[in-house]
Amino acid sequence: MSGRRLAQSMEYELDDIDRKLLNLLQENARYTALDLAEAVGVSDNTIHNRMERLEEAGVITGYTTAIDHDPTGLALYFHFTCTAAISDRSEVASQAATIPQVLEVVELMTGQKNLQLKAVGAEDEDITRIAEQLDDLRLEINNENLIRVERRLPLDFFEAGGQPDET
Template identity: 30%
Template structure:
């Protein structure tokens, strides 16, 4: 980790990150009250964290079934011999139903998370993805684990494991 990032991630920086991960719509004033800074100081901290790449964006989480996309699936793509995995991932990422796309190691080359309006819609997505590799599809029944809040403690746990090994 660079010196600049370490400076930004002091106790106050981590508090800001935690609050923003819980609710990215908090005002600078509200954030300042929660972490003990003025609104201008919060704005400056956030700007510097954005410039350093620590904060890479803000987003709204949407309820896919409420939008008419109740079918969620994980589709893994095995690569065909001679295919460029980077190119496959780039092409797959352009499919509108693909919510997430990861280039991975192992027998699969790409793993995607897709949303569909119906099983027949999912079938068309799988057919489209099969042009880029052999698909293996798993339907998502539920998501029992919400997106975690990234904390300093998580980072420290990783560092502790490095020391043990």
């Protein structure tokens, strides 16, 4: 699993082909190299080379599948806001990421409320179990919310040619 960092040591210079490629991959990571080549207007070899460079540079860190957990019986989505001791935050975040049914752990650069977690469960007891496991890690749970709807959107920065959208 890859983590985001506050700042990278080197910035990778994206050109129009890279931006188009990233925009398309956000839309559907299962596009074939041929599909991408046709959409971008280059050869499939160029696509392979670009993807390899973007992976080596750490721009592309993996390929994931978006899963709707509702049909699997895991219809409860919870968001926890927690506080960890600053000295233990990274270690506790790593441990929290191993708890079954925890989907996401985010470390924040704050003193209080410095960890956010998303988890799924089939019933209230699942969420209680997760909360107890967070407590076992000496995390103070500051807030617990049931998520009604979550929308994941592609970043239109790439489509806009790397410029903020003025609309």
